[in-house]
Amino acid sequence: MDIKLKKQNIEIFKVLKKKNADCKASDLAKELNIDYIVLMSAINDLMEVNLGSFKEDEIFQLSLNEEGLSYLKNGLPERKLLNILLKRNIREIEIYELLKSAKLQESSIFYIGISNMKKNRWIAQSKATGESKIFLVKDKFPETELEIFLKKFEKNDIINYSDLSKKELTQYNILNKRKLINKTKRTQRIIFLTEKGKAIKLSEIEELKQISKITSEMLSSGTWKDYKLKPFDVTKPGPLLKAGKLHPMVNLINEIREIFISLGFTEIRGPIVESAFFNFDALFQPQDHPARELHDTFYLNNPKIAKLPEKERVKAVKETHENGGDSGSLGWGYKWDVNIAKKTLLRTHTTATTIRRLAEYHRNNDIPPIKVFSIDRVFRNEKLDKSHLAEFTQIEGIVIGERVTLCDLIGVIKEFYNKIGFEKVITRPGFFPYTEPSMEIAVYYDKLGEWLEMGGSGIFRPEVTYPWGIKNPTRVLAWGLGLERLAMLKYEREDIRDLYINPIKWLRQESY
Ligand code: PHE
Numbered sequence: 001m002d003i004k005l006k007k008q009n010i011e012i013f014k015v016l017k018k019k020n021a022d023c024k025a026s027d028l029a030k031e032l033n034i035d036y037i038v039l040m041s042a043i044n045d046l047m048e049v050n051l052g053s054f055k056e057d058e059i060f061q062l063s064l065n066e067e068g069l070s071y072l073k074n075g076l077p078e079r080k081l082l083n084i085l086l087k088r089n090i091r092e093i094e095i096y097e098l099l100k101s102a103k104l105q106e107s108s109i110f111y112i113g114i115s116n117m118k119k120n121r122w123i124a125q126s127k128a129t130g131e132s133k134i135f136l137v138k139d140k141f142p143e144t145e146l147e148i149f150l151k152k153f154e155k156n157d158i159i160n161y162s163d164l165s166k167k168e169l170t171q172y173n174i175l176n177k178r179k180l181i182n183k184t185k186r187t188q189r190i191i192f193l194t195e196k197g198k199a200i201k202l203s204e205i206e207e208l209k210q211i212s213k214i215t216s217e218m219l220s221s222g223t224w225k226d227y228k229l230k231p232f233d234v235t236k237p238g239p240l241l242k243a244g245k246l247h248p249m250v251n252l253i254n255e256i257r258e259i260f261i262s263l264g265f266t267e268i269r270g271p272i273v274e275s276a277f278f279n280f281d282a283l284f285q286p287q288d289h290p291a292r293e294l295h296d297t298f299y300l301n302n303p304k305i306a307k308l309p310e311k312e313r314v315k316a317v318k319e320t321h322e323n324g325g326d327s328g329s330l331g332w333g334y335k336w337d338v339n340i341a342k343k344t345l346l347r348t349h350t351t352a353t354t355i356r357r358l359a360e361y362h363r364n365n366d367i368p369p370i371k372v373f374s375i376d377r378v379f380r381n382e383k384l385d386k387s388h389l390a391e392f393t394q395i396e397g398i399v400i401g402e403r404v405t406l407c408d409l410i411g412v413i414k415e416f417y418n419k420i421g422f423e424k425v426i427t428r429p430g431f432f433p434y435t436e437p438s439m440e441i442a443v444y445y446d447k448l449g450e451w452l453e454m455g456g457s458g459i460f461r462p463e464v465t466y467p468w469g470i471k472n473p474t475r476v477l478a479w480g481l482g483l484e485r486l487a488m489l490k491y492e493r494e495d496i497r498d499l500y501i502n503p504i505k506w507l508r509q510e511s512y
Helices: 007-019 025-032 036-048 066-074 077-087 095-102 107-119 145-155 166-177 195-199 216-221 248-262 311-323 351-364 406-420 462-468 483-491 504-509
Strands: 003-005 052-064 092-094 123-126 130-136 181-193 205-207 273-275 344-346 370-379 391-402 425-429 435-445 450-460 474-482
Touching (some): 003 007, 007 025, 007 036, 007 181, 025 036, 025 181, 052 066, 052 145, 066 145, 077 095, 095 107, 107 123, 248 406, 248 483, 351 370, 351 391, 351 474, 391 406, 391 450, 406 435, 406 474, 435 474, 450 483, 474 483
Antiparallel strands (some): 052 181, 123 130, 273 344, 370 391, 425 435, 435 450, 450 474
């Protein structure tokens, strides 16, 4: 006797021998009242001694969807309508009258009912009575094939597609067309005995005293010596851990944070509910600038009026708009209205937050260089689609420094994108009302072989910095970049909405 099996495996083997036929692993596990994994590990042991094995089959399983289940419970719409007629002894009725009295949740369901009553040849319409009328054409209305098939789901909520008879297949197709049924693919394991397994006598198998764990009792009593230890198969992959982990967007934000911190930046945050003053006026955006319009900006009714900074500063901004103030500019040459600046809104860019930092710089008499960044939400009145959100995130930053130049700005931006994994970065001339010169930033995306627009940057105009006492040769480099754009490239998502809808499959795949 050279075949040894664990006690439980001998039991399972016995059952298989008795059955003398292939069987489904899931059924057998149920029958033996053991865990599926325990059963498969036993089959694995049988495989090792070449007594049994398993094969994998792909099967399709059918189950009713929510609507299908409700029809199973309450009857198909055609049956419901018929019952209304029968109950009230009506044999002829105007369709709209039936619609009124049927009180089905949706009129679409009503029309489905009518059309299927016709298909069942329960009712008819005739030119003679007017097309809007229906009348019953039968006296008896036995269960239809479809209803009989539907009922099968009363006993089993899952039915194997391959078990369907030809007749049932027709009914399945109807349910499928009516979108009441789901078909899902599954792999099913079939267990069978090998030739050797079929031939061998039970008396030829010896019980194997094998364990996978040694307990302290075994150690103290010494019985562990009587057992064979089950070897570990270290090549087998472990079970998939569906553990909680950080959202990919949180990971990306943390990565960006670390990059800026490693470059000597400090993080700042500002309010989401902002004043038009900080969002627009302080950025030298004229009060009739199109970006201020309702279709781009969410204005708020509550709170309605924003608090402005120190009078002096508001005056400095006002003068810059009207005549350039002390910035050396001529300004826009119109009458600046403080009430427009007091409007409240959801900030449309985090540049509002960096301007607040300029105000603080003035208040604190800070000494350059100052390097800050912010990664935060902004809001724009956009229609949602695969590349637009109404609520998104900007990676914003400024460097306040003496004699800093466009080269320094390009350096910071390139360094940032290189560190996050984009080697090729280009800057090209752009326009923003608050920077001069202005640059657009694009990165090269290998997979598409294209340059993709990532955001804007520039050196704040004197009209923006002078009201806060930041004057030549001190300048402010600034940028505002899209986070979601970056995330789409990094995580290879084609639809921007995926980042926030949280498709579970993607979240599971993404590493920690
Ligand atoms: N605020 C700009 C935007 O939202 C980006 C930007 C920031 C441009 C700073 C220049 C300087 O698109």
